[in-house]
Amino acid sequence: MSGSSRRPASGELPLLPLRSMTLLPGIGQPVELGRHASVDAIRMARERPRDDPRHRLVIVATQREELTERPGLEDLYPVGVLAEVTQALLGVGSRMTAIVRGIERVHLLEVDRIQTPSIARYQRAHEPMGDPTLAYALAGTLQDLVRQHDGLLPTNAQSKQRTQGLAVINAERAPSRIADLCATHVGLESTELAELLHELTVTDRLRKVVEFVSHRIHVLQVKRDLDRHVREHLSRHEQEALLRHKLRAIQSELGDDDDDHGLSELEIRLEEADLPPDARTIVDRELGRLRRMNPQSGEATIVRTYLELVADLPWSEATATPDSLDIEAARALLEREHYGLEKVKQRIVEYLCVRKLAPRKRGPILCLAGPPGVGKTSLGRSIAQTLGREFVRVSLGGVRDDAEIRGHRRTYVGALPGRLIQSMKRAGTKNPVFLLDEIDKLGGPDLRGDPAGALLEALDPEQNDAFEDHYLGTAFDLSRVIFVCTANDLHKIPHVLRDRLEIIELAGYTVEEKISIARDYLLPRSLEDHGLETAALELDDDVLLSLATEYTRESGVRNLQRELEGLLRDVAMELAQGRAPRQRLGRDDLLRVLGPPKYHDERVDHSPAPGVVTGLGWTPTGGRLLIVEATLTQGEGTLRLTGRLGEVMKESAQAALSLVRSDAHRYGLDPNFIGKHDVHVHVPAGAVPKDGPSAGITLTTALVSVLTGRPARTDIAMTGEVTLRGRVLAIGGVREKVLAAHRAGIRQVILPRQNAKDEPDIPERVRQDLRLHYVDHVDDVLSLCLLEPEPAPAPVDADPDADAAQ
Known part of the structure; x- marks a missing residue:
């Protein structure tokens, strides 16, 4: 053949049926032929003229039954191989040995048994790749598995031919050829090869070969381990017997001859633990294993460590501490330990009252949310003190592995229980107060799992009576535990986890x-x-x-x-x-x-200037002033934004500019003037990221101020989202923003009218110092904030002497 392009995609060729073997494309294989029809098929193929595209080509197919002498189409598997006869040697009598090399898969359409040899009509089979990325990944995995397979073979099975075959596999890059080469190299059974021959999709074929090769690797590993165990068993057994004899002699000399190595004491502790039936079944099984083990073995140490953990956990109701439900004492303790926070303290007292009336009721999971340093952790400790319960703090900041929550399975080396079970062991009671600190700092889902998702079962009152730690391997009751969470930013808590929490917000202090x-x-x-x-x-x-x-x-x-x-x-x-x-x-x-003061007035300039407006922003650490500066330059009407602004804030600026352009006549602006100038909006503190829609009215005021030349008052701060029609929408974080304005010495604040409902959250003393303006439209903001433009300086008269000189 001069090339693959000359091979016919369909047609008729001599049929070479095989009884108990399967040929794959790309593989050259010797075949022993005894049937006259098979020998004639080889001769017919070799006797064709060299310029005939069918020269040396035959169709190789596998029989369904080995005893069929002259198979027809129904006696053959429907997918065969177009093959080339590379060599043929006559044997004794009428026998022949032929070497055939598979070329490609074909569909068998018809078999004519009237002629000798049989003639097969065929058509080339289409082999779809599937997902190319997956195909190349599976091919690389398969090459690695074959190298591992050959490395496990005994020395007498290694040969130069296998080494050359492995080199060919490693050099191959086509996924389809890698699958066929590896299947033949490993030596799969004929039925497995037939299954691969009929798998036309490359990715599915690679998956099957990976499964077959993985199974053979597992078999080789088991055989190797068995051989090693048989070789080492006698010598190791004799050595262990000698060491145990020496150990008993040493213990006898020291007067520490404990035959059961403390096993009786451990059994007594486990009996007193009052285990539930499922846990008792597991413990009895592990105790039986421990009795049969050598006490000095590593496996015995692992089992003993597990049983000691089970014995230390508070399973029994007798370990629960009685609640101290003196409401007045609790109220006095909260007043003594915490200043302000009236709503939070009231909610805690309500919780205690409900607990007093319904002791068995499963209470909500409280989440104290607020900026750092406002007393969230100390409030959790106070809840434990008011109830008279043990307090356990579990820090979740930076936890990225879900095994930190649910533990590792004991099959892993160095396995440990999760933090919840470890904390229950440390508490020693069935009903402690758990403070899950910094729950918003949990790592997100990645290759090591989702720690936030692992908390769902523990924090769900309907499920946590059967919380199962992977290390413990049995259900543990967490329903008597009072969980209190803390967080700085609620938006970072996954929605499914936040849905299980009752949020109590703690704002900043005045x-x-x-x-x-x-x-x-x-x-x-x-x-x-x-x-x-x-x-x-x-x-x-x-x-x-x-x-x-x-x-x-x-x-x-x-x-x-x-x-x-x-x-x-x-x-x-x-x-x-x-x-x-x-x-x-x-x-x-x-x-x-x-040293000198670290902070000064946040306002950049105390004198009004066009384009400079004071806004208010919210951060997880509290509110802050947001100074917005706008200026004009010659250009084509483009908007440039700087100051490390987020996508939402950039969109607010674009919406503000569109609002000003659409209503230019109302503000006394020439639309052509806007189109000939670029607008640059900058928010200082450029290293600090800023985002959110609440700067909408601030950006709009800054743009109108710079375009009209009207200065903005510096004693007014504002916050609110603006629409393209000029409506002012509600925003969040009102208390923190107003407190930030009050800290900066600003005494007038503009808020959306829909946020009037948040006014009671603002401390009374702050409300007395501030004047709050509630607005519905951006025009109300402009009338409150913008001043009349300063008169332009009068032109200086020209020097009359200079005119005369000219």
């Missing part, structure tokens, strides 16, 4: 609240921690005010405590060195110890 917390809570505690409880130390009110406004800027009080402790360390150093400590700390001490 400046007055921070000063009260510092004076009544932080200062006494810090004095005790620094050994200054005997020192009559006082702080001026302006010192606490400066700490809360100039040295910290946060929603919570964590950094405020750090700065306060910095002051006290200086006093402690003086006292430790024998110098008389100061009795009162003033502002001069702040500058000397903590």
Whole structure:
């Protein structure tokens, strides 16, 4: 043959039926021929002229039954192989040995048995690839498996021919050829080869070969392990017997001859654990295995560790601590430990009241959400104190493996139970208070699983009475546990997990609240921690005010405590060195110890200017001012946005520009003027990402201000989403945003009218200092915020002498 292009895609060729073997494309194989019809088929193929495309070509097919002497179409498998006769040798009598090489798969259409040899009519088979990426991946996996297979073969099975065959497989790149070469190289059974011959889709064929080769690798591994075990068993058995004899002699000399190695004590602990029936069945089975094992073996250590964990877990109701349901004592404890947070404390008291009336009721899963430093973790500890229960904190920040929640299966080396079961063992009671800290910091789904999904069963009151840890291997009752979660950003909690939580939001503190917390809570505690409880130390009110406004800027009080402790360390150093400590700390001490103030007024400029507007934004750490600057340059009417803005905020800016362009005549603007100037909008603090729709009215005001030349007032801050028709829509985080404006000294805030319902959430003292404007349309915002344009300076008269000179 001069090339594959000359091979006929269909036609009639001599038939070479095979009794008990299957030929695959790309494979050359010797065939012993004894039937006259088969010998004649080889001769007919070889006697054709060399310029005939059918020269040396035959159709090779596998018989369904070996005893059929002259098979017809119904006696053959429907898919055969177009093959080339590369060599033929005459044997004794009428026998012949032929070497045939498979070329491609064909469909058998008809077999004519009248002639000798039989003539088969065929048509080339279409072999679809399937998914190319999957095909190449499976082909690479198959090449690796064949190399592993040959590596497991005994030395006497290795040969130069197998090494050459493996090299051909490794060099091949076509997935279809890799499948056929590997199947023949490994030596699959004839029935398996026939199954592969009839699989025309390449990806499905590769899957089958991978399964067949994997099975043979497993068989070879088992044989190798059995041989090694037989070789080593006698010597290892004799050595272990000698070591056990020495160990008994040593224990006898030390007076520590414990025949059962503490097994009796472990059995007593397991009996007292009051295990449920399913757990008892597993424990009895493991105890039986442990009795039959060598105590010094590694497997015995694993089983003993498991049984000791089961014995340490609080299974029995007797381990539960009785609830202390003194409502007034609980209310007093919450007031003593926490300042403000009235709604949160009220919800906790309600929870205790329901628990008192319905002790067996499964309560909700509380989630305390708010910025850092507002007291979420300490509130969870207070819940445990009010109930008189054990408190266990489980930090979930950065957990990315679901095995951290549900444990590892004991088949793995170094397996451990999950954090929930470990914490139950540490608590020692059936009804502790679990604080799942930073639940919003759980890692998302990846190759190691979904830890948030693993929490669903534990946090569902309808399912957690049968929580199953992978390491424990049996159901454990978590229904008596009170779960309390904390989070900074609710949007990062998966919806299915958030649906199981009752959200209690904790907003940031006002400046007055921070000063009260510092004076009544932080200062006494810090004095005790620094050994200054005997020192009559006082702080001026302006010192606490400066700490809360100039040295910290946060929603919570964590950094405020750090700065306060910095002051006290200086006093402690003086006292430790024998110098008389100061009795009162003033502002001069702040500058000397903590340095100059770290924060100043967030407003960039106190004088009104066109294009500069003060907005309000929300972050997981609290509210903040959002200064928006807009300017004009010569151009073609394009909008440029800078300041690390998110997609939603960019869309708000584009919507604001479209609104201004569509209503240019209402604002006294020339549409042609807008089309000849580029607008650049920048939000300072460019390193901080910003996103969300609530800056819509701020961006619109900035654009109208810069285009009309009307300055915007700096004593007004605003927040609200705007539509293309100018309507102002509601936003979230009102309390945090208003508190941010109040901290910055702004006394007027523009809010959407739909957010009037959120006004009760704003502290009363802040509402007294602020004037809140509720608006429905962007025109209301512009009338409140924009000033009249400043008059242009009068032109200077030209010098008359200069005119005369000209």
